[in-house]
Amino acid sequence: MIRVEGLVHRYGDTVAVDGVDLAIDDGECVIVAGANGSGKTTLVRHFNGLLDPDEGTVSVNGRSVADDLVAARTAVAMVFQRPEDQLVAATIGADVAFGPENLGLDRDEIDRRVSESLGAVNLDGREDERVDALSGGEVERLAIAGALAMRPDHLVLDEPFTGLDEPARRSVLARLRDLRAEGTSLVVVTHDLRDVAELADRVVVLADGDVALDAAPDEAADRLPDLDVRPPC
């Protein structure tokens, strides 16, 4: 479980997250929606300690993120909005292998994860290609593969579908569906509920850094126009 209590995050005078309380159960799929600047990215970056709270606490699987950063980063994998920032190696295969290698897994297991994760984003067979020759959408798919290869308890994806073409989107969605069935919790930051509506248990809408709505997808879709978030059509 990811549990957020009384979380406040400020950038100078800007209060980006303003007293959020939120719990995400194991195996749940939660969409985090909200207008630009409502605090979505700032909130989820606390889930694995990329940011420190100004107030409040965040815990993952019962442990405070501040007290055990390694446990939080093993349990929570993130795909960022600018995935090019999270590439760590020169080739596709090496990039996806990096996380599992850091977990100390044996070579066969690493290779298995690399191949499975690249398959999920339609990049299989391209292990030796250089990452600096990839298109924006391919970089995004590679970043998703890197997160999948960690087999995290909780997978957080910040606007993951923006640069994906339809086949890649379908393939990523299929993998997310499998992960969810296997018990991985998913947190998907998106402006467009259609992206993962079929998977979502709840939609959490942020406004001005706080939770304005926490509801089932159908109810959220009905109320989104009032909440200044692009509605599904």
Ligand SMILES: Nc1ncnc2c1ncn2[C@@H]1O[C@H](COP(=O)(O)OP(=O)(O)OP(=O)(O)O)[C@@H](O)[C@H]1O
């Ligand atoms: N590094 C930063 N330095 C200063 N202010 C920041 C920084 N990052 C975010 N902010 C501000 O904090 C607020 C929340 O930003 P955040 O990126 O969390 O929102 P968001 O809901 O993810 O937005 P978007 O939909 O545009 O990605 C905004 O007012 C933003 O300008």
